[in-house]
Structure formats: C-alpha cells, structure tokens
Amino acid sequence: MTDAALQSRKADFPGMVTADGQPWHYLDSAATAQKPQVVIDTVARALGADYATVHRGVYSRSAEMTLGYEAARRRVAQFIGGQEDEIVFTRGATEAINLLAYSYPEKGRVLLSELEHHSNIVPWQLAGWQVDVCPITEDGQIDLDAAEELLTTEHTMVAFAHVSNVLGSVVDAKRAADLAHAVGAKLLLDGCQAVPRVPVDVAALDCDFYAFSSHKLYGPTGIGALWGRAGLLAAMPPWQGGGAMIDKVGFANTTYAPAPQRFEAGTPAIVEAIGFAAACDYVSGIGLEAIHVYEAELVRQTREALRGMNDVTLYGPDDSAGIVSFMMDGVHPHDLGTILDEENVAIRAGHHCAQPLMEKLGISATARASFGIYSDEEDVAALIRGIERTKRIFG
Ligand code: PMP
Numbered sequence: 001m002t003d004a005a006l007q008s009r010k011a012d013f014p015g016m017v018t019a020d021g022q023p024w025h026y027l028d029s030a031a032t033a034q035k036p037q038v039v040i041d042t043v044a045r046a047l048g049a050d051y052a053t054v055h056r057g058v059y060s061r062s063a064e065m066t067l068g069y070e071a072a073r074r075r076v077a078q079f080i081g082g083q084e085d086e087i088v089f090t091r092g093a094t095e096a097i098n099l100l101a102y103s104y105p106e107k108g109r110v111l112l113s114e115l116e117h118h119s120n121i122v123p124w125q126l127a128g129w130q131v132d133v134c135p136i137t138e139d140g141q142i143d144l145d146a147a148e149e150l151l152t153t154e155h156t157m158v159a160f161a162h163v164s165n166v167l168g169s170v171v172d173a174k175r176a177a178d179l180a181h182a183v184g185a186k187l188l189l190d191g192c193q194a195v196p197r198v199p200v201d202v203a204a205l206d207c208d209f210y211a212f213s214s215h216k217l218y219g220p221t222g223i224g225a226l227w228g229r230a231g232l233l234a235a236m237p238p239w240q241g242g243g244a245m246i247d248k249v250g251f252a253n254t255t256y257a258p259a260p261q262r263f264e265a266g267t268p269a270i271v272e273a274i275g276f277a278a279a280c281d282y283v284s285g286i287g288l289e290a291i292h293v294y295e296a297e298l299v300r301q302t303r304e305a306l307r308g309m310n311d312v313t314l315y316g317p318d319d320s321a322g323i324v325s326f327m328m329d330g331v332h333p334h335d336l337g338t339i340l341d342e343e344n345v346a347i348r349a350g351h352h353c354a355q356p357l358m359e360k361l362g363i364s365a366t367a368r369a370s371f372g373i374y375s376d377e378e379d380v381a382a383l384i385r386g387i388e389r390t391k392r393i394f395g
Helices: 004-012 037-047 060-079 093-103 122-126 144-150 173-182 230-234 270-286 288-307 333-342 355-361 377-394
Strands: 087-090 109-113 130-134 155-161 186-190 209-213 224-228 246-249 254-256 312-315 323-328 348-350 366-370
Touching (some): 037 270, 060 087, 087 093, 093 122, 093 224, 109 144, 155 173, 173 186, 224 230, 270 288, 288 323, 323 333, 323 377, 333 366
Parallel strands (some): 109 130, 109 155
Antiparallel strands (some): 087 224, 246 254, 312 323
C-alpha cells in the first residue's frame, strides 16, 4: 500500500502526460527525473526577470544574481549535510568524477567495483590511475569483505556507487569509508542514484568526496556537484583554466582563487544552479525518508509481480532503492521497451552505461524500471499489463 500524500505528487509534474493527454507511465527516473512545476517556474524566473551574470557586475541585478547563485551553493551543500565552501558546481556527476580523477594530487591506485557506471570507470583510466576492481556478491552488493582483502597502502582512492543504477543496491558506505581510511585512502561515493532516493548526510557516511547530478534529483540538466572535504579540495590544483577561477593573471605568473571557485572556470550554469537549489527544496519538503519508504513499496510490488512469472529473471536485491532490472526469456529488452512504449510505459533497455556489470552477469542488456516521487501503483500495473501483452505477442 503506497502513501496517499506521495501519490498526489504526480500533479506537480506537467511532463507526466503524453502529447495527446493520456497518462504517461514514466519508469525511467534513474536516467533522468521529470521536473516539478516549481522547478520549472524557478528556472523561468531566473532566465527571465532575474537574469544577469554573476560575480562580475557592479549593477544591482548582477549582485542579486550572485547572491542567488551562492545561496544555491549553500542549499545544495545543506541538502547533503556539507558546508558551502565544499561544493564545486560541475556539469554533472560525470564532470565531478573527472575533476577528481584529474586533480587529486596523489594519483595512484583506485579501487572501483564491478557495478560502476562508466562515469566512475573511464575518468580514472583516462587520468592514468591504476584501476583495481572489487567484485559484487550474488545479490548485487559491492562485496566489502573482498574490498578489505584487496585494499593496500598503495590505494589512494576508493570510488563506489552509493546506489547502483542497474541493481538499486545500496553500499554500506560507512564500512567502505572505514576500509578506505584504514589503508590511508579516500572514499568517493558516486551519489547519482542515491540523492533522489535515500537520505544522504556526508558526515554520517564518513566519505571524503560525493558526486551527484541535479537532473536525477528533479532539477535541471547541465549542473551537478562535487562535494569534498574542505582540506582536500584546498590541496587540489585547478583543473580547467579561464575566467573566475583566478586570483591574479600575468604572462609570467598566474595565481588561483581558493576552492571551490578555483574549479569553476568560466561563466557558470547560473540558472541551472538556482533550479538545482529549488529541486533540493522540493525534495526536502517531501522528505527523503518518506520517498525511500514509498519507492520501496513500488519496488516490492514490481518484484513480487515479476517473481510470479516463471520466464522472468530478476536482478539485484529485494531491498533495491527504486530500481528494478529484469530480463524476459526470449524477448530482447529493446523489443520489450518498444512494445511497452505503445502502452505509454517508458522503461530503459540496454547496458545502462555499465558494460562490465553486464559482462559479470553474462548478459548484454536488461530491462529497467525505475521510480520517482510521481510513480504510483497504476504505473506498476501498466508495466505488468505491458509485459503480459509482450508475452502473448512472443507466444
Ligand atoms: N553514476 C551513476 C550511478 C549514474 O546513474 C549516472 C547517470 N546515469 C552517472 C554516474 C552519470 O551522471 P551524469 O550523466 O548526470 O553526469
């Protein structure tokens, strides 16, 4: 039974109907979340009546926009329990991880896991780290016993998904932090799928860096954040050069602004930052504890229905955070996705930017249904009806 207060959230989202006004069963929130009207209105205002550049203008509109942009930084920091000078605005989680991989001064060995998104694999490879891989357990959790065995004093970083975008499994972050710290390494959590689904407090998690994107948290695209402990960010050299990240520029010598401005070269994503903060307000107003419980119930209903079908394989743990991956015997996930689309049900089919995980599971793709705060039992029912129809089509 789902929570009635949360069911009504669908009305906050103008994108939840099809072009001809039919209900749209959007089950691809792990890819990107729909936007509530309040975020759309905030972005429209920032792009319109409030719009000006930040940090440079001497006129009042620019000064106000600067206050708004820096207030957004404070809001985003507060959302994950951090301090404002610990938030670097980036284009998204991908850029946040690239920034860390390139700029972290002690490049050495990094321990990743088999379930990582490509964004938490390729940056480390490109930046020249030696990559080691921690296996996952049968039920799709990062195997922290194995991590304990694998970690050495040569590791300077451990980088794990807080929540898997394919399996929905949630890592025991505190234990991962303890293991990393025991060998002198730092812990980065890729929080892309966690921030919309589980309460996040970086102090309680005891991680050192946290990366996430606004667009999965009901905010605009084009912005995300790298949170890092102030002392660690202060020790990192700049990554990209340009305006706004400097202290003084000369041809002989250039000095840089302190963190986080040091990592924000160029005119920032002003409007997007303000929309990001509005999304934090919206989600906090509902409460992540409630969202987590609500999505857990939708996951339970979906897994129960799919478990009742003997030609469906389920992946991930039963207590997955808002994400259900599965395969139907004899039906490629792309075919399933196409048939479901005819029923106004939108799922994701593919490798979900986690090819090493697909290889581990011995498959090339899964079908994935992922929930948001606008999802409800009718969406689950529409999914199950669509799967039944697909079965009939494929005989
Ligand atoms: N990590 C995970 C776990 C993700 O799910 C995603 C997005 N699918 C990313 C990283 C990358 O996020 P973005 O594309 O917003 O940079």
